Amino acid sequence: MTLQQAPVAERTAARLVDEHRDEVDLDDTPLRRRRVAPRTVMPDLDGVPQAPRRGLRRSTLSARFDAIGAAAAAICFTALLYGWFSPLTGAVGAVVIAYLVFLGFYALLVSIGSDRRAVADKIMTVLMISAGVALFSALVFVVAFALIRGSKALPHLNFLTQTMEFAGPLDPLTEGGILHAILGTLIQISIALVITVPLGILTAVFLNEVGGRFARFVRTISDAMTALPSIVAGLFVYAAIVQLITHQRSGFAAAMAITVMMLPIVIRASDVVLRLVAGNLREASYALGANRWKTVWHVVLPTARSGLVTAVILGTARGVGETSPVLLTSGVTAVMNLNPFSGPMISLPLQVFDFVKSPEPNMIARGFGTAAALVLLVLLLFVIARVIGGRPPGIQSPGERRRAAQRSREDLERMTAAAAFAAAPPALLGAPPSALDFDPLPLAPVVDDTTDTDTETDTADPAGASAPDAPAAPASEETPR
């Protein structure tokens, strides 16, 4: 390397390394090892002028100048166009023109310093960012719109504690409320959850842990049913249950419609979660002698618990918010009805829909208030789902880890006690372990042999397979002998 061509910092570094090498050579290195490269050392940079280190992920000053300059130019251009040159009006048009002009100016500015590909890169980055900004601002605006317009009705305490039984459309917002709709929603979703959670999770377990041709059929059918439009689910319940069996609209019928809609969602989401449980956890459990049921109950389900809870809660959020299945089946009422089996029982989304059908401003305000309550409920469910879930399967929270460690300590104590008991009267427990010793095929799968499964299962169960810090496993092997 010619020192004249190297930049300053590099040159000083090279010089410092050279000096250092001399020191090393003089002090303790034999002559024949002179050619071995010395350790890399950080040069001492005191007194050497240094530029501040650039953050590699941050944009450079000129890139920022391009963006800011293009934005300023676009705003000025649009203002000129609207104010001076032509009689244009309209905010939407102004924003669109400003945006297009910005893109043009930005491309121009970038092209001054770089080639065509860099221009394309910058423009596409701007397009992606603007798609994201447009989407998120639109979605946040949709939610905020309901919350802001709902803030007229929601702060009145009576809105959450009264029903609409004695409040007419012309009454002020200080009368009447949506307590009946809130309770109706809770009752309907509870009934739906009582059916969908056990059935859905058990079906997902069936799909993953039992398998077979029928399981593939079940999976195909439940995938197909996720395509069922929710209004058709409502129509089915209306024709099959309301018209043929109960002869009246009721909360139960609405819950059935929600169930038909939610069941495929829960099955599919749980199926995905269970599929993510690592196969070696299952195999470890089987290898320790656990049977299928014990493996599912003590390994698979605890491992996937947070994911399953998330799946169920997100399904619940969908079920709570869906209007169309309820529209046909629950019936509209202004009266509190806590009996799901008789009489109409309204729920929050349907109440929103019913309120805003009225032309009265107060009813529309109530509708927005109800929508705000619904949005808050869904947000709450979502936050709960995030707090509980959000961890990949197999990762334990500190509390879970403590409990697993506690369980395995208890197991260790129990097993040492059992071993002490076995050691004292040696005649009692001789046979079963010796059978294991004389097994002609030591590699035969333990799952096969149901007789000693029962003794081994207890050592395998306390989520020991998923807790690496469990001290019980190695101790248990030697104790019976």
Added chain:
Amino acid sequence: MTAADIRPRSLRTRPSFADAVFRRTAFSAGIITVGIMLAVGLFLSVRASQAIGVAGPAFLFEQQWSPETKQFGIAAVLFGTVTVAAVAMCVSVPLALGTALLISEVAGGRLRSLLVTMVDLMAAVPSVVFGLWGVFFLQENVIPVSRWISTYFGWIPIFRVTDAQGHVLTDASAFTSSAFIAGIVVGLMVVPTQTSVMREAFSQAPVGEREGALALGSTRWGMIRTVVLPFGRGGIIGATMLGLGRALGETIAVYMIISPLFTINWQVLKTGSNSVSALIALRYGEASQFGLSALMAAGLALFLITLVINFGASSIVARSRSGAQTN
């Protein structure tokens, strides 16, 4: 005991009692699930076949809906459904594509996880809230845009807004409650679903090829164009179709916005449209037994369409996923 007597133990599994119970229970859960779902399908088909038998093939081509006079068909409502869904796709696909690329390629660290959470959250926002927004905000604010499009792009037939005699309408009331407005709202509703599927597909593009492209001097967009988009093509198509399935089945937002119309309306910006689900929501209350059968026939037709679309989407997504893993 000689060596000949020792023969390998049989490896056949004889499930224990607990296992047998477990298997039976899981199996019966599967049977119940399939039973419920087949019951829905069979009930719909049986009741629908009653109406289809009366209407015959005209069911697909008839525009009006009056089961009392045996004059009913899904041509108009199906056309409206497809129109709304098509507008929704025009809105949602560019947004979803850009946002998915933003999340998977541009944003990093905490911002990315925040955006992912927000997309998931937005997928759970109730459709009635979107409907409220469409009726009380978008309706009045989009009319100037509609009018502008119809003024300057009126030479394209679908953007023209005319009355029955062919005179061009510019009155604001001619632009309310149109398929265009409903489509925008439905499009916003399905964007989160599409975004999360696309993002997942993009994030599975192999790191080696990405780094190879960058090492050869590609810009970020060059890398996206040559690596991420080809690998994620299946994800893009699948996500679009999944969103399309949801858009076709959407009820309440469409029902709140459109003013129902039982003729085929090619003019997207003009007042009046319809959809199958809005038809069901509109007519179920007054329907006779036969009228219900007719509605079920319409619902079944919608279900079959969304079914085909969903299966197509999931098979495309699955194929693209397996293809990405082999590399």
